[in-house]
């Protein structure tokens with residue numbers, strides 16, 4: 177099949193592209209920059225969706241961009257880069273003479289309220305309560321297809337936890353400090369740390385693209401894109417130190433993170449949610465890295 181991937185040149189998109197091509201599928205990336213095997217968002221708007229059997233959106237301004245101060249313009253970019261691209265792709269799918277069989281959007285677990293005790297599955301009710309949950313609400317709403325199109329195109333939302341992998345995301349920013357023995361817990365360390373290995377997220381997206389039902393469900397099918405191991409930030413920190421054989425005795429206090437990142441953004445690191453991938457497991461998805469030890473060993477290159 178051919179899969180069109182918005183934001184496919186990014187961290188998750190590169191892994192997904194590798195996996196799809198390895199399985200013999202073809203990939204077209206939608207990007208702000210033209211290039212081989214790519215179309216731009218403007219071309220998508222003017223020429224419509226290229227023929228494809230699957231569509232995915234992974235586009236979005238990086239939430240942890242270390243080069244940007246936390247201010248209104250950054251927040252606007254976080255919203256518009258996700259919502260506008262998702263809307264554009266959904267509209268192109270709806271206008272296509274032969275819409276794809278599957279349409280997958282990756283959002284985040286920030287829709288679930290941070291708590292040390294509450295456990296969330298895909299069936300948990302939630303209403304927006306802060307900036308990031310509002311973002312998820314508007315982002316997922318932007319993906320909705322008109323009813324007649326949704327009868328033939330399966331809509332899937334994967335709510336991802338922190339994506340762990342060697343080539344990008346949180347690990348790329350954290351690893352240098354941990355290698356130097358300067359790693360430590362963030363805040364109290366007791367906060368849940370929902371995570372998934374990038375290879376498993378790519379696998380789950382591929383699984384969502386592929387598994388066809390005779391009558392696609394009209395409302396989007398939600399999968400929690402997190403590993404089944406429920407870990408805290410303390411457990412993550414200690415395991416990473418253990419795998420690297422480095423001490424992890426430099427905790428970073430909340431006020432330092434707040435000052436560096438802005439308190440609204442720092443909350444993503446200093447608080448967390450216990451997220452259960454109930455439907456993901458029920459759908460028969462097999463994780464390559466279900467636990468922190470196997471995931472971190474692969475990432476730092478120790479087998």
Ligand code: NDP
Nearest residue numbers: 183185186187188207208234235236237238257336338339
């Ligand atoms: P990246 O930061 O790698 O960005 C993905 C792509 O988005 C980029 O390659 C870029 O493509 C495009 N992009 C960046 N800024 C903008 C912008 N301002 N306007 C339009 N497009 C833009 O993301 P990841 O691969 O890490 O994540 C993929 C998706 O998953 C994102 O939507 C992210 O929010 C979500 N997610 C990621 C998590 C993580 O830990 N990484 C956790 C939870 C959710 P180009 O330059 O080619 O246009």
